[in-house]
Amino acid sequence: MTQASPDAVTTRLPIGSDADLGWVRQQVRQAAAELGFGLVQQTKLVTAVSELARNTLVHGGGGQVEMTRLHHGAVTGLRLAFTDTGPGIRDIEQAMTDGYTTGGGLGMGLSGARRLVQEFAVDSSPGQGTTVTVVAWATGLPQNGRDAL
8 A cells, every 4th residue: 555755734624423424525626626636537536435434334333534645746536434333244255245244225436436546444443343444546657556555
């Protein structure tokens, strides 16, 4: 996963209610626009954010997202880390399978979000919560971007 520079600005947004989901989407879209993401890129990122924030609320009992603006030379991006202290994911591989659901939905949340960003990582332990970290780039990838996946 791409690391932020030491001077990167991180914003923490709570995810504790349905109202927070809209606020998080709005803040991510605004940051993406400011960083030069095109409209299609913004839409993909906000779609992934919507899925991950809802998972944080519904399955994790709430938590937060840390949004970090990334700058690697002329390349800009956003790193988003969704963290909860919920029950965790017992089988990450199964949870990443298209069609798998524990909530009666379409089962496209984690796997769908993974397809909408350039970098994706899940860290979860049963009983200790989950952190899903994604990175999306506005223009290309930094030299080490793909190596960091």
